[in-house]
Amino acid sequence: MSTRTGAAIRAHLETWRPYTLAYPGLVGLAGVAADAGVPAAAGGGHTALEVLAAWLCPTLGWxxxxxxxxxxxxDLDAIGKPQRPIPSGRLSPGTARACGLGAVLAAALVALAVNWPVVVGVVLASAGIVAYSRLLKGRGILGNAVRGLLTALAVVFGAAVAAPPRQLPSWHVLPVAFAFLLHDTASNLVGTLRDVDADREGGYRTVPVVRGLDAATRIAAVLYAASVAAVIPYALTAAHPVTGAILVVAAVVAGAWAYLSLLRTPRPGPRLALRSHAVLVGERLVLAAAVIASDWGALPALLLLLPVLTASLLIQRRMRTRHEFPPEAQDSAVVVSPACGDAAPVPAPRM
Structure with a gap:
């Protein structure tokens, strides 16, 4: 393999953020599980093709x-994250645009093959992606909420793909979709905490830019608490409440650690924000698995969760810091305490 080919492959892998790719598919399967109500077995009577489509469509859209x-x-990444594939020149803008449109088209084709009316959901999600990235990302809480809405659509979309043709998903899906809307609005807001300087320079009026880091952290924590409050009643009234509740508690423990670390730190710095968001990337996998476990039972949920959670945590450790911070910022690591936040830089281990 030539050096140029290897660099191109690496640029695409970095763009994929593989530590996040399991999440949309798991959310789609949570939609299938929630729509099934009280299934007799994993899959709730759905065919393997329908379940596969419910996983694949949100993943391709993501x-x-x-x-x-x-x-x-x-242009914004050129200011704050010049090491990323497009601003660094390792991936051309035209290639990125073509690959993005190709992935969305592939999702539409899968929907057409399994349940053609659901292709409307692909169109809505695509419009949401463009609206978020092009218009709303820098418009405060509205941008964060649109990002959360995309995950809520993935829940409904997963349920709709696996539903009988021309039949809407059941109302059981709605509290799950609402919970993930709140959850990802909160986690997206946490993500903005590490980009304040670049966002301000680029003219993005995010919540931490306009209202400050402390206010943004408190808003995110309230939204997260509301998302948990929305999912708990669902988990406790589903077919397997004990299993679902155990995984909800596990997710809440991780989420509480992430948010308390931020809340206890005056003006949390970008590295603490990234560390907390990295925890939330794993926590949301557990929360999606909790919904699946509530309806399908422990074994299917754990068989799905454990490998993707392990892979996500390991890949984040290998890739994420260099994806989020320019090379000069990677030459130092910050010792972080939940009580004191960003401390003095110390030499970073080479990985």
């Missing part, structure tokens, strides 16, 4: 969103 998001953010 992948397309990464490409298109990086395409629309290329």
């Amino acid at each position: 992948l397309g969103g990464h490409y298109l998001g990086d395409y629309f953010d290329r």
Whole structure:
């Protein structure tokens, strides 16, 4: 393999953010599980093709969103994250745009093959991706909420793909979709905490830019608490309440650690924000698995969760810091305490 080919492959892998790719598919399966109500077995009577489509469509849409998001953010990334594939020149804007549109088209084709009316959901999600990246990302809480809405659509979309043709998903899906809307609005807001300087320079009026880091952290924590409050009643009234409740508690423990670390720190710095968001990337996998476990039972949920959670945590450790921070910022690591936040830089281990 030539050096140029290897660099191109690496640029695409970085754009994929592989530590996040399991999440949309798991959320789609949570939609299937919630729509099934009280299924007799994993899958709730759905065919393997329908379940596969409910996983694959949101995953392809998510992948397309990464490409298109990086395409629309290329000027902003040139300010704060010049090491990323497009501003560094390792991936051309045209290639990113083509790959993003190709992934969205692939999602539409899967929907057409399994349950053709659901292709409307692909169109709505695509419009949401463009609206978020192009227009709303820098418009405060509205941008964060649109990002959360995309995950809520993935829940409904997963349920709709696996539903009988021309039949809407059941109302059981709505509290789950609402919980993930709140959850990802909160986690997206946490993500903005590490980009304040670049966002301000780029003219983005995010919540931490306009209202400050402390206010943004408190808003995110309230939204997260509301998302948990929305999902708990669902988990406790589903077919397997004990299993679902155990996983909800596990997710809440991780989420509480992430948010308390931020709340206890005056003006949390970008590295603490990234560390907390990295925890939330794993926590949301557990929360999605909790919904699946509530309806399908422990074994299917754990078989899905454990490998993707392990992979996500390991890949984040290898890739994420260099994806989020320029090379000069990677030459030092920050010792972080939940009580004191960003401390003095110390030499970073080479990985």
